[in-house]
Amino acid sequence: MGLFQTNKLSAATLLNTFVLAPWLFQMRTFEMLLITVNVLLLGWLIFARNKSQRGLLVGFGISILFMVTHGLVEGLRWPMIPVYLITLFPVVSVALRHIFKPKGQKQNAPRRIRIILVTTLAALYSFIAVVLPILFPIFSFEKPTGPYKIGTVSYHWVDNMREEHFTKAPDDKRELMVQIWYPASSTTKGKTAPYVSHPDIFANGYSKALNMPKLLFTSIGFVKTHAIEEAELSDKESTYPVLLFSHGLNGVKNQNTFEVEQLASHGYIVVGIDHTYHSTTSVFPDGRVVHFVPQESNTIDYLDKLNEKWVEDATFVLNQVEKLAKNDPDHRFTDRMDMQNVGMFGHSFGGATSTQMLMTDSRIKAAINMDGGLYGKLRIPADGLKKPFLLMSADDTLTGTENMSDEYIASQGTTRAELTKSFSDTFARQESVTVGGNYWMKIKYMKHMGFSDMYLISPVFERMEGVDVRSAHRLINDYSLDFFDHYLKQQPFERMEQNIGDHPEFTLQRG
Template structure:
């Protein structure tokens, strides 16, 4: 719970306890209790924002006022007659305990989660772009002549004196709540919490002058994900001196909200066909290539002068989750500008395979043990065959001196922000999400620090082999 939420709920529970058990409850005391509760609720609403998960707690505020009003309306002899019997006291106490439990449980089960503070020395700035590729037709809409349009968000090291309110995790949260509802098949109101989540990034902040230029990393989300879905990881990398460019793959993302307010929602696709996914990945590679071209233009001549000469285009990497991880792998193979790539649990879809001799450029694969064993949990023979064929493509992942990190007690979506949504997710999936995120951050930073910033390894080379949390393979 957020600070004022916690204060509000605790005060109201104590107030209800006082109402039940205190022998002498003056009219003045009741009104003071109501007044304090109302003030805390007002501060919570103004500073943090009110949300439906707090409705039971909000209702507590009116209890002392209702009792005070009832006392004013009742006659003296009625007040004496209304002395609570022992049975009534037990009943009221039990109801109060249940009600208090609900008031506490709802905001805890569906919290306004926070991202851990990045450990690097830099503050974080962010800007968003709406880029249209005039050379490509949009294939996922029926309208002829549509051009491929992408929303792109860039995070960068900000000046130490930068000030401003942290930007929200999702600026159009109601649109994304609808998207999550449709994709996950759950009620829309469950996802309204995302609208209150803040990041550590400041919009349009001045870029830091600590270094003359910063290495650039492209980020590609998974099918039905979005460009912000790995904020836990993006902010950590930026705080340590990287510029990260997040891509929304239009119609394959949760939602893309363009600069003029138009919305492109997720379009269901044939995600159970290897042939379709291999072909679809070519489109994602084209997205990444186009974005990288645009980034090069910014590096040479940014109209806002923020990135001109500040992007180290000689040290560019890419990372992605799921289908975005496959895209990162394909970009490493096909685009000479990508010097190193990280694939987080992405099946190796795409046009090209990893050769028997391995990749000729630095590559780190992170896999969830649950994903690697997914075929064992399937009953549909066609799906089993699909997964077996897909996993066969992993044979040469670590060949040639590259790294394959197989994470224990891990699930596919643990590589994103999603499990922060509710502690119930962690319990159901058996993933300690904060611990997992720190592990991902430590090893992804170590990988890129070595290959893009020429720093010595601190973790990867030192931890080849089996460990309680993972197995790290290199051959």
Template sequence: MRFFEMLLIVFNIFLFGWFIFAKNKSQRQLLIGFGISAIITLLHGVIEGMRWQMIPAYTMTVVPLVILASRLKSKPEERVAIKASSVKRITLTALAVIYSSVAVALPLILPVFTFEKPTGSYKIGTVTYDWRDNQREETLTPESGDKRELMVQIWYPADATAEGEGVKYHSNADVFAKAYGSMMNLPKLLFTTFGYVKTHAIENARISNQESTYPVLIFSHGFSGHKNQNTFQIEQLVSHGYIVVGIDHTYNSMVSVFPDGRVANLISDDSDSVAQLNQTNEIWVEDAKFVLDQVEKLAKADPDHRFTGRMDMQNIGMFGHSFGGAATTQMVMEDSRIKAAINMDGVPYGKRSISVGGLKKPFMMMTADESTDNSDFGGFIETIMTKNNDAAHNKNYWMKFKNMTHYGFSDSHLLSPLYEKLEGVDIREAHRLINDYSLDFFNHYIKQQPFKLLEQTIGDHPKFTLQTN
């Protein structure tokens, strides 16, 4: 709950109780109290933005004013009668308790959540691109001649003097709220909270000169996800000196919004077969290769002069969630530019089989305990852990999270604490573990730094089990 939201609710509940129970309260005192409530409401609206979850709290500001106004118009003998009515007072008290509970519960159940402050020394900058691959036809639309077009967001270490407000999690909040609602068959209103969430990234900030170049990590979201669905993880990596490139896989993402206002909604096929999913995976792999090509161009000659000579294209990693994890696994085998990768709960799809030759590169698998109950998934992980031709230099790791869900690897569970209650997941703790071990893995295999966690914590732990080959 945001500061002025909390202040407004607490003050209004106190004011409401005082209005009902206090004796010898003057009209002047009442007007001052309700005036303060109105000022807090105004500050909340201007600074934080008003939202529907706070309607009961807003009403707590207005209704007592109406009651006060009616009392001012009533005759003295009528006021005495009102005071003498114990039944009316009990009824009013009960309604006040119920209403106050609702006013508190709604903002808590659907809070404007915040991302934890990244632990690295770098501030975070971000910029977004609209890239069209003129060499590929768009196969997911009926129109012939369409070319594959992708929205891409890049996060990078920003200069220490960079100032500005963190960009919104979703700049097109209404479009995304509608997309969330449509995907989950729930009212759009439940997802408007995302529109108030802000990140730590400053748009178009100057890149930091603390290091001459920064290694690059590619991020691929889950099916029906979006390029910034792992902001909790992306910001942490960037704060420690990485450039992260997030891809929206158009028509397979929740929704893609292009600069000219065009909206590409999710196209889902309920009859998806393994063959179809393998074909879709290939499209995602080609997306990643194309984006890497574009990133190489930026590194050589950025028209905005931001990334020219600042990207370490000799040290590139990749990570992905779910279907994006599957695309990441394929990229490790297909693209020599990828040096190391992390797959977060992604089942095996794609044209290349891991069982033939292994991965031959450092690889980390993160899974939820519920996912590995699937025998096919378990077999896939077993293959990863055994098929590596050079385990001395290219080790594989498997980190199995206990009491974890598939979507716990993304930002989605931050929407409401109900997820944690229903699923039994401590999502903040899970995110910290994901961040710590992702950073340690990439620091070693991309930045050539000594391990601080991975090799030191092999074995079983209360929150996870870690294995290596």
């Protein structure tokens, strides 16, 4: 399901985003200070009379100081270019004052017109200088609420038992990039992991995936997480439950950082899988880059068959995790993973994979499917799954094609009638979701990509889709944690059982 289905980017959307944006207060400190100083400097250059050359040089010096500090501490980026250019205005002003010297009263009228024109252009320029960093901010993740710090480490695993069908070489094997987040020692110190390790490559991947300009995604290179690279595992508990995470088609292993960090901070070891050639971008240790390869069809039969490959990926990764739990070469996870309490969660196609793993792999004790169609080899039995399961759905997804534009449907290479039938057939598989005491949460005012980090990249995305993404993420985190705490840590429910029924933000059903 695509990112933008019903709304189009418009001037009204941009203006609404700017006027209402609490995002202004999420900007980086020196970035905000530089914008403030330079806009004030521009106003002084236009309206102050009798500006001395010394004053212009002082203004230039102050602006340069803030810009250099911002560049060294936070990093320069393209949405700030109009602000950076204001730094040069005092120097330009010195040059222009010698060109446009008034030579008598006859120049007054043209000069007044020139001042009005300059003021108008300056106001427009200032607006652009302020609004660009707001529309494309360096977003941050909310601080996880758990008692643990977070560590992270990445792996490159090769399944020598499976051939890679997307390459021409007959001896190529299936390769997967995996990232693990885990509870870290309270005394651990080290480098905080970036959101993406290869910003230019991932910006290019997002650009191709969403068919949008690459410039819109370059800011992700400045985003930091709360995870410390290769941190020591916390010794507060002897072992920690394990959760597998599977992204959606054209997603990435860390697309739910808002969620995996929260779970790790509460004592879970979370294993994120990049499904190579089905992820937006995978970067291997030797520098090879693999971008998303579109699926051949959107039919249910094709997606059912494709999902079997994802289940194979997840099974292989779980096997590798078991090896780590027994004998980690880095001595981090040896005997520290509670392999008797393993769960899985996923978004979209990864949610379907989680459901299939729950049904096919006895090691998976509980699973959450976030807005995923129930694709795969097996159907949920009429008498229920017999294992703990939570389906989370966006109310927009449950409307099928009702809110989809004709343009979006055409871009999928299908017709409204065909897509409506596909949705109907997929929804029919949900009839037994809650049978046997399982749960179905339907989140209101929600869209498909609201279950991931995507809408955090820019408030434009959030406004276009009409999702309060921060609130949605807190809701997802609260109920995901409560669900896994109950079934994997044997803790009493704090939310699930207490909130069955209809609520302003969601409806929660139980069979």
